[in-house]
Amino acid sequence: MAVEFTFDFPLPLGLHARPAAFIQDYCQSFSGQIVLENKRNGRAADPKSILSLITSDTQFGDPCRLVISGEGEKEFAASFKRFLLEDLKLKEEKALEIVPSAAALIPRLVLAEKEIYLTGQPASPGLASGKTFLFATAFDWDNLLSEEAGLEPFSPQAEKEAFRRASRQVQQEVERLLLDKNGVERNILQAHLSIITDRTFIERVINLIDQDKCRASRAVYRAAKEFSQQLLEAKSQYLRERAADIQDVTERLLEHLGGPAPIRLKARLSQPAIIVAEDLFPSDFLSLKPELVLGLILEKAGQTSHTLIMARSQAIPAVTGVDQACRRLRAAEEVILDGNRGVVVVSPGEAVRRYYQKEMETEDLLRQRHRQLAALPGLTADGQKIEIVANIGRPEELSKAWRDGAEGIGIFRTELLLYGKSTLPTEEEQYLLYKKVAEEASGRPVIIRTFDIGGDKPIPSLHLPPEPNPFLGYRGIRIYQENYDLFRHQVRAILRAAASGQLKIMFPMVSLIEEVRWLKEKIAELAEELKMEGLPFQGRIETGVMLEVPSVALLADKFAQEVDFFSVGSNDLMQYFFAADRSNPKVRYLSQPLNPALLRLLKGAIEQAHKKGKWVGLCGEIAGDSRLAPVFVGLGFDELSMSSGFIPQVKAVVSRLKTDDCQQLVRKAIEAATTSENERLLQQFYQEHFSQEVISRELVELRADCRSKAEVLQDIAIKLQLAGRVDNRARLEQALWKREDDVATDIGFGLAIPHCQSEAVRTPSIVVLHLAQPVDWQSKEGLPVDLIVSLAIPAGDRVSQQLSLLPQLSRKLIHEDFREALRQAQDPGEVVSLIKEAMS
Amino acid sequence: MKLVAVTACPTGIAHTYMAAEQLERVARKMGLSIKVETQGAMGIENELDPDEIREAAAVILATGIPIQKSERFEGKKIFEFSVQEAIKNTEGILQKVKEQIGG
Numbered sequence: 023m024a025v026e027f028t029f030d031f032p033l034p035l036g037l038h039a040r041p042a043a044f045i046q047d048y049c050q051s052f053s054g055q056i057v058l059e060n061k062r063n064g065r066a067a068d069p070k071s072i073l074s075l076i077t078s079d080t081q082f083g084d085p086c087r088l089v090i091s092g093e094g095e096k097e098f099a100a101s102f103k104r105f106l107l108e109d110l111k112l113k114e115e116k117a118l119e120i121v122p123s124a125a126a127l128i129p130r131l132v133l134a135e136k137e138i139y140l141t142g143q144p145a146s147p148g149l150a151s152g153k154t155f156l157f158a159t160a161f162d163w164d165n166l167l168s169e170e171a172g173l174e175p176f177s178p179q180a181e182k183e184a185f186r187r188a189s190r191q192v193q194q195e196v197e198r199l200l201l202d203k204n205g206v207e208r209n210i211l212q213a214h215l216s217i218i219t220d221r222t223f224i225e226r227v228i229n230l231i232d233q234d235k236c237r238a239s240r241a242v243y244r245a246a247k248e249f250s251q252q253l254l255e256a257k258s259q260y261l262r263e264r265a266a267d268i269q270d271v272t273e274r275l276l277e278h279l280g281g282p283a284p285i286r287l288k289a290r291l292s293q294p295a296i297i298v299a300e301d302l303f304p305s306d307f308l309s310l311k312p313e314l315v316l317g318l319i320l321e322k323a324g325q326t327s328h329t330l331i332m333a334r335s336q337a338i339p340a341v342t343g344v345d346q347a348c349r350r351l352r353a354a355e356e357v358i359l360d361g362n363r364g365v366v367v368v369s370p371g372e373a374v375r376r377y378y379q380k381e382m383e384t385e386d387l388l389r390q391r392h393r394q395l396a397a398l399p400g401l402t403a404d405g406q407k408i409e410i411v412a413n414i415g416r417p418e419e420l421s422k423a424w425r426d427g428a429e430g431i432g433i434f435r436t437e438l439l440l441y442g443k444s445t446l447p448t449e450e451e452q453y454l455l456y457k458k459v460a461e462e463a464s465g466r467p468v469i470i471r472t473f474d475i476g477g478d479k480p481i482p483s484l485h486l487p488p489e490p491n492p493f494l495g496y497r498g499i500r501i502y503q504e505n506y507d508l509f510r511h512q513v514r515a516i517l518r519a520a521a522s523g524q525l526k527i528m529f530p531m532v533s534l535i536e537e538v539r540w541l542k543e544k545i546a547e548l549a550e551e552l553k554m555e556g557l558p559f560q561g562r563i564e565t566g567v568m569l570e571v572p573s574v575a576l577l578a579d580k581f582a583q584e585v586d587f588f589s590v591g592s593n594d595l596m597q598y599f600f601a602a603d604r605s606n607p608k609v610r611y612l613s614q615p616l617n618p619a620l621l622r623l624l625k626g627a628i629e630q631a632h633k634k635g636k637w638v639g640l641c642g643e644i645a646g647d648s649r650l651a652p653v654f655v656g657l658g659f660d661e662l663s664m665s666s667g668f669i670p671q672v673k674a675v676v677s678r679l680k681t682d683d684c685q686q687l688v689r690k691a692i693e694a695a696t697t698s699e700n701e702r703l704l705q706q707f708y709q710e711h712f713s714q715e716v717i718s719r720e721l722v723e724l725r726a727d728c729r730s731k732a733e734v735l736q737d738i739a740i741k742l743q744l745a746g747r748v749d750n751r752a753r754l755e756q757a758l759w760k761r762e763d764d765v766a767t768d769i770g771f772g773l774a775i776p777h778c779q780s781e782a783v784r785t786p787s788i789v790v791l792h793l794a795q796p797v798d799w800q801s802k803e804g805l806p807v808d809l810i811v812s813l814a815i816p817a818g819d820r821v822s823q824q825l826s827l828l829p830q831l832s833r834k835l836i837h838e839d840f841r842e843a844l845r846q847a848q849d850p851g852e853v854v855s856l857i858k859e860a861m862s
Numbered sequence: 863m864k865l866v867a868v869t870a871c872p873t874g875i876a877h878t879y880m881a882a883e884q885l886e887r888v889a890r891k892m893g894l895s896i897k898v899e900t901q902g903a904m905g906i907e908n909e910l911d912p913d914e915i916r917e918a919a920a921v922i923l924a925t926g927i928p929i930q931k932s933e934r935f936e937g938k939k940i941f942e943f944s945v946q947e948a949i950k951n952t953e954g955i956l957q958k959v960k961e962q963i964g965g
Contacts, residue, residue, distance in 0.1 A: 761872070769949045777875055829907075832879035
C-alpha cells in the first residue's frame with residue numbers, strides 16, 4: 023500500500039538547489055520509497071537526491087504528485103505535506119533575506135524581468151556589453167576527459183572501490199572543515215557534502231563504470247560534466263551556483279583518485295571581451311592589450327589592488343567580489359557589465375537591453391561634460407591654487423592624463439614597470455623612459471616615486487621572501503640597502519632624466535628621519551658619481567616622501583627640515599592608522615577618510631609642513647572623490663593627485679569652493695567624534711554653499727518616450743545626474759524604488775509623484791516628465807500615469823530653503839487647473855515657470 | 863460641524879501636504895469646517911491647539927506612519943485612513959465621517 027497526495031509547487035523561484043537540499047534533508051529520516059512526479063512535464067524525481075529534484079525542472083505552480091510507500095508511510099506523508107506547503111516556504115523566505123552583496127544595486131528591471139545576474143562591488147565605473155573571456159582559472163572539462171591514465175588493467179570492482187574510498191575521504195575532509203566554519207562558507211561546504219552523498223550522482227558514476235567501462239576518475243568527470251552542464255543551461259541563478267559546487271567537489275574527488283589536476287586556462291585574448299577572473303595580478307592585466315579589455319569581472323581583487331587602480335585610470339569598467347564568477351559564467355557568454363552598480367547581467371532580454379542602451383548613452387553624455395570640465399584651471403573660487411594632477415603607472419597613460427586636464431603628474435608609480443618582466447630594467451632603459459616622460463610633460467611637474475616593491479606588489483625578477491604580514495614588512499625603501507643596485511640605477515636614471523624636464527623624486531614607506539638622511543646622502547653620492555662620469559644630469563632635484571606611515575605625520579616638522587615636499591598615500595596611511603588590512607573586505611569599513619582622528623593627524627602634519635615652507639600633496643585614491651574636495655582644501659593640501667578620470671569633476675568642485683568656508687568646515691570636522699557626524703557636516707556644507715534653484719529646463723521633458731515605470735524612474739535619475747545634482751544615479755534610482763515599494767506614488771488624476779530623500783542628492787530638485795504614452799504605475803488601482811512630478815531631496819535635509827517650499831507645490835498639484843497647465847505646456851521653460859510660481 | 867485632522871507620510875515631502883490640501887478643499891465644498899495639521903519633513907505645521915481639538919466632533923488621521931503627540935486625541939472619536947486614501951477618495955471618507963458622527 024502506498025500513500026499519495028497532490029499539490030501545486032509553492033515556491034515562486036521554483037524547485038532550485040536550496041529547497042531541493044531542504045527536501046532531501048527532510049526525507050533522509052524516512053526509510054521507504056518516495057517519488058515526486060511533476061505532472062506538467064511528466065518528469066519523476068527522487069526526493070532523496072538533490073540533483074534528481076532540481077533536474078525535474080519544477081516551476082512555481084506546477085501540479086505535482088507524491089507517492090510514498092514503506093513503514094510509517096501515512097505519518098510521514100502527513101508531515102511531509104505540511105513541510106512542503108508551510109515550512110519550506112518559510113525556510114525559503116528566510117534564506118532569501120540574505121542579500122548576496124550589500125554593495126550591489128540591482129536595477130529593478132533586471133529583477134522584474136527575472137534575468138540571470140551576478141552581483142559584486144562596483145570597482146570601476148562605466149558600462150560594457152560583450153562576450154566573456156575566462157582568464158586563467160576556468161575548469162576545462164574537455165581537456166580533462168582527453169587524459170587517460172590506464173596503466174593497470176581495468177577492473178570495475180577496483181574502480182568502484184576507488185571511487186567509494188575517494189568519496190569517503192572527501193566527505194571526511196569536508197566534515198572536518200565544517201567544524202570551524204560558519205556563515206556562507208558553511209553553507210557552501212554543506213552543499214558540497216550533499217553532492218558527494220547524492221544518490222543520483224553516485225548512481226551515475228557507478229553506472230558509467232559498469233556500463234561504459236570508465237575508470238573512476240573518468241566516470242567522475244563525466245557524471246560531473248553532465249550534471250553541471252544541465253545546471254548551467256538552466257535559467258536560474260541558484261542552479262549556476264550549484265554547478266560551481268559540483269566542479270569544486272569534482273576537483274576534490276579527482277585529487278584523491280590521483281587523476282590529472284584540473285587545467286587552468288590561460289588563453290590569449292584576440293577579440294574585445296569582458297575578462298572574467300578570480301583575481302588578476304597587475305602583471306596579468308598588463309599582459310592584455312588595453313583596447314581588447316572591455317571590462318573586468320573579478321572574484322577577489324581588493325578595491326585598492328593595483329589592477330583595479332589601473333582599470334579606473336584607463337576607464338575600464340569593473341566589478342569585484344563576484345562570488346564564483348569563473349564558474350557561474352561560461353566562456354563567450356553575452357553579458358552586460360555594470361560597473362556603476364556592481365552587477366553583471368547574463369544574456370539579457372529586450373527590456374533590459376533597452377534600459378542599458380539608455381544607460382550607455384548617458385555615459386557618453388557624461389563623458390562630453392567631463393571634457394569641458396577638464397579644461398578648468400586648478401583654482402578655488404577665491405583664487406587659491408590647488409594643483410590638480412594625475413597618478414600614472416605607465417608612460418602610456420600620460421596622453422589620457424593631459425586629456426583629462428592634469429596639470430602635472432603627482433605620482434608615477436614606477437614599480438609597475440617591473441611587472442611581467444623577467445629581468446630588472448637597466449639604468450639606461452629607465453633613463454630613456456623617464457626622459458621621455460619628462461619631455462612629454464613639456465614643463466609640467468612630474469613626481470617619480472621610486473620602486474615600491476613588497477606588500478601586495480610581488481616582483482618575479484626580485485626574489486623577496488614571502489612574509490606573514492607583507493604590508494607591515496619588507497617593502498618600499500626598506501629593501502633598498504640590500505638591493506642597492508636596484509635603488510642606484512633608478513636614482514641615477516632619474517637624476518639624468520631630470521636634465522630634460524621638471525622631475526621630482528619621491529620615496530615610499532619612509533618612517534624614520536634616519537631613512538631620509540640615508541636616502542639624501544646616497545642621492546648626493548650618486549650625483550657625484552654622475553659628475554665624475556661626465557654624464558649630463560640635474561643634481562638639484564626636489565626630494566619628497568610619501569606620508570603613509572603615521573610616524574611621519576606626527577614628526578612632520580622634523581621631516582620638513584629634510585625634504586622638499588610630502589605626498590599623503592591615503593590607502594596605506596588609513597591601513598596603518600586604523601590597523602586594518604586594505605585588502606580584507608571584512609575590515610573595509612575602517613577605511614574612513616572623514617574620520618576625525620585621521621583629519622586631526624593630517625591637519626597637524628600639513629600645518630607643520632607649511633610652517634617650514636614645504637608643500638603637501640595627496641595622491642591616494644580618495645583624492646579623486648570630488649565630494650571630499652572641500653575637506654582637502656580646508657585641510658590645506660597644495661596638490662591633489664588622482665586617477666586622471668576624476669580630474670574634471672574635482673576641478674569643477676574646487677573652482678566653486680572658497681578657502682575660508684572649507685577651513686571652517688575642517689575646524690568643525692576635527693571636533694567631531696565620528697565619521698557619520700562629519701558626513702552630515704559635509705552635507706550641510708553642500709547645502710549651504712552649492713544650493714541651486716529646484717528646477718531647470720534640463721529637468722523637464724515633454725512627450726518623454728518612457729515605456730514603463732522602470733524607464734520613468736531611470737529617466738529621472740539620468741536627468742538629475744546629467745544636471746550635476748546627483749552623484750550616483752544608480753543609488754538615486756534605488757531610493758525612488760524603495761519609496762515606491764512602501765506604496766506606489768500615483769495619486770490619481772494620471773499623476774505620480776515619485777520622490778525620495780537620498781545621500782546621492784546634492785541639492786533639492788524637481789523633475790517633471792509629461793509622457794508621450796501613459797504607463798502602468800503598478801499600483802493597486804492600476805491606473806495609467808502620464809504626468810510625473812518627481813522630488814529628490816538630500817538625505818537628512820530638514821532645513822533648506824528649497825525644502826520649505828515643497829509643501830506649497832504638493833498642495834498645488836491637487837488642483838486640476840495646475841495639472842492641466844503642466845500638461846498643456848509647449849516648452850520646458852513654461853513648466854519651469856509654472857513650478858517656480860507654485861512655490862513662491 | 864467642526865473637524866480636525868493630521869496628515870503624515872514616510873518621506874514627509876509630498877503626500878502629507880497633498881492630503882492636507884485635498885481635505886481642506888473638499889471639506890469646504892461639502893460645507894464642513896476642518897483644520898488640518900501636517901507632520902512632514904518640516905516638522906509640525908498648522909498645529910492643532912487644545913481648544914480646537916476639544917471643539918472638534920471628530921479627528922481624522924490620514925497617516926502612513928505613527929504620528930507625534932497622539933495623546934492629544936485621547937477620548938476623541940478618531941477615524942484613521944491611509945494618506946493615499948485621503949488624496950484619492952477624499953469625498954468618500956468625509957462622507958463616512960459625517961454619517962458616523964450623525965452630521
